[in-house]
Amino acid sequence: xxxxxxxxxxxxxxxxxIATFVFLYNKSKKEPVKYEIKKARIDNVxxxxxxTGSVVPxxxxxxxxxxxxxxxxxxxxxxxxxxxxQVLARIKIIPxxxxxNGAESRLNQAKIRMExxxxxxxxxxELFDRKVISQSEFQKTVTAYNEAREEMDGAxxxxxxxxxxxxxxxxxxTNTLIRSTIDGMVLDxxxxxxxxxxxxxxxxxxxxxxxxxxxxDMIFLGKIDETEVGKLKAEMPxxxxxxxxxxxxxxxxLEYVSPKGVEQNGAIQFxxxxxxxxxxxxxxxxxxxxxxxxxxxxxxxxxxVDESIVQFSGDSAFVEVLTTKDxxxxxxxxxxxxxxxxxxxxxxxxxxxxxxxxxxxxxxKKKLESSTDKQKESTKK
Numbered sequence: 001x002x003x004x005x006x007x008x009x010x011x012x013x014x015x016x017x018i019a020t021f022v023f024l025y026n027k028s029k030k031e032p033v034k035y036e037i038k039k040a041r042i043d044n045v046x047x048x049x050x051x052t053g054s055v056v057p058x059x060x061x062x063x064x065x066x067x068x069x070x071x072x073x074x075x076x077x078x079x080x081x082x083x084x085x086q087v088l089a090r091i092k093i094i095p096x097x098x099x100x101n102g103a104e105s106r107l108n109q110a111k112i113r114m115e116x117x118x119x120x121x122x123x124x125x126e127l128f129d130r131k132v133i134s135q136s137e138f139q140k141t142v143t144a145y146n147e148a149r150e151e152m153d154g155a156x157x158x159x160x161x162x163x164x165x166x167x168x169x170x171x172x173x174t175n176t177l178i179r180s181t182i183d184g185m186v187l188d189x190x191x192x193x194x195x196x197x198x199x200x201x202x203x204x205x206x207x208x209x210x211x212x213x214x215x216x217d218m219i220f221l222g223k224i225d226e227t228e229v230g231k232l233k234a235e236m237p238x239x240x241x242x243x244x245x246x247x248x249x250x251x252x253x254l255e256y257v258s259p260k261g262v263e264q265n266g267a268i269q270f271x272x273x274x275x276x277x278x279x280x281x282x283x284x285x286x287x288x289x290x291x292x293x294x295x296x297x298x299x300x301x302x303x304x305v306d307e308s309i310v311q312f313s314g315d316s317a318f319v320e321v322l323t324t325k326d327x328x329x330x331x332x333x334x335x336x337x338x339x340x341x342x343x344x345x346x347x348x349x350x351x352x353x354x355x356x357x358x359x360x361x362x363x364x365k366k367k368l369e370s371s372t373d374k375q376k377e378s379t380k381k
Contacts, residue, residue, distance in 0.1 A: 034328060036359030040305045040351050045339050046298035049231075051272055053222020055242060055288045057213035061182055064206035066175040068198040069093045071191055076210060080186045088186075088210050089178040091197060107155040110148070117148035184214040187286055218276045218284055220252055220292050223269040231296045232257050238274050239293040245282065252276045252292065299339050299346060307345040309359055310337065319351060320358035330358045 072092035076082060124141035127133045188211040191197060200206030220240050224232070238252040258271040274292060278284060310317050317337050320330035335350030351357070 034362045035330075036362060037322060038306055038309050038357045038359040040303050040347060040353050040355060040357070042301055042353075043304045043344060044298070044300045045302060045304050045341050045344055045346050047296045047339055047341060049224065049228045049294050049296055051220075051222040051224040051292040051294060053220055053272075053290060053292065055218050055240065055276060055284055055286075055290050056221050057184075057215055057286055058217045058219045059182060059184065060187070060211065060213035060286070062208045063088060063178060063181060063210045063212060064200050064208055065091055065178055065197050066199055067091055067093060069176070069196070071193050071195045071197060071209075072176075074189065074191075074193055076186050076189060078186050078188055082180045082184065082186060082212060084180055084183050086180045087177050088180055089191075091176045091178060093176060106158065107152070110152040110155040114148040114152045117145045121145040178209050180210075180212055182212055182214060184212045187211045187213050213286060215284070215286070216278070218278060219255070220272075220274040220276055220290060222272055222274075222290070222292055223264070224257075224272055224294075226261055226268040226270065228294075228296070229257060229261075229270045232272070232294070236294060240274070240276055241291045241293065242284070243289045244285070245288075248279075248282065250276050250279070250284075254294070297339055302338070303347045303351070303353070304344040305347055305351065305357065306359070307340055307343060309357055310335070310345055321351075322356040322358065 069091040071089055073090040074088070075090075076086075076088050082088070121141050121144075124133065124138050128135070128138040190208055190211075195207075197207035197209065198204060220238070232254060234254060234257075236254040238254060240250040240252050242248070242250065252274040254272065254274045256271075256273040261268040261270045263269075272292075276284075305319065309319055311319070316334060318332050318334045321333045323329045323331050333350055333355075336348040338346030338348050340346065
């Protein structure tokens with residue numbers, strides 16, 4: 001009996017050892033690597049580039065004074081809509097003392113000459129009335145008198161112009177009234193009442209009274225890299241994405257590509273301009289940052305695959321085609337590629353719609369987690 005029991009224990013022990021080895025062996029065996037299976041499909045593909053820039057008015061002007069002085073009155077503020085020739089501000093002239101002194105001296109001299117000419121005119125007229133002198137001699141006196149009077153009027157106007165920037169004869173065309181040069185919206189009024197302003201001259205650009213722009217005509221002003229500029233041409237369609245309005249895109253058409261590049265951060269950039277098609281329901285502010293998606297090329301209804309499954313080696317490209325399913329084995333298949341958008345790529349030769357292609361490696365852990373999540377969702381339902 002003891003002998004039988006010993007044999008049983010030995011058999012059980014051996015079985016346990018064998019089972020342990022089998023378990024450890026199976027556990028240590030690597031599971032065969034599996035890959036997702038992808039297929040070619042018919043789809044549209046386009047090649048795009050992105051230009052960065054901003055949306056600005058096509059017409060934006062800085063209104064500057066024609067005279068120097070002090071801002072006496074302001075009639076507009078930022079956001080106002082103005083018409084061409086509408087008065088924006090009034091300038092009070094602060095006369096130059098040298099010019100003022102010269103103008104006053106000129107007026108005094110003109111008055112002296114005028115008084116002398118008037119007295120001579122009175123004497124000559126009396127003689128002419130008594131027929132002592134001829135008509136021609138009297139006419140010379142009349143001419144001299146008129147010239148003296150005109151000179152005095154000119155001196156008076158000059159003095160008033162220096163003092164006030166306006167003469168009696170030109171009240172409406174005075175340079176002290178600053179007028180808008182275009183129809184549009186006032187974007188900025190950088191001065192205040194009481195500020196000193198100077199007119200534009202050879203040495204100074206002058207003080208800006210107001211910045212005005214036509215907000216109904218906006219353009220995209222941006223930069224594009226030299227590697228893409230050769231593919232651009234006039235009237236190409238663009239899609240403008242504005243950072244401040246993320247839920248909308250605005251169509252545009254390319255109008256201008258600069259013939260000269262500028263180096264920025266080690267790369268050559270070319271300026272481009274595009275006409276933005278505005279929407280009546282949206283007000284676009286000047287200076288919004290924006291990106292322009294430019295379609296360089298497009299093909300519709302062509303054979304494409306995910307670009308991630310295409311492998312490149314030198315000048316060649318290939319995919320891996322499934323030959324057996326269990327275990328999965330693949331063979332290399334060279335292909336000829338076409339247009340790419342970064343996510344999918346056109347296949348010209350080498351692959352058909354029926355081919356099963358090697359995709360990404362399947363992670364068992366992710367697969368298990370996905371299965372567990374699905375079970376939880378089913379339980380909740």
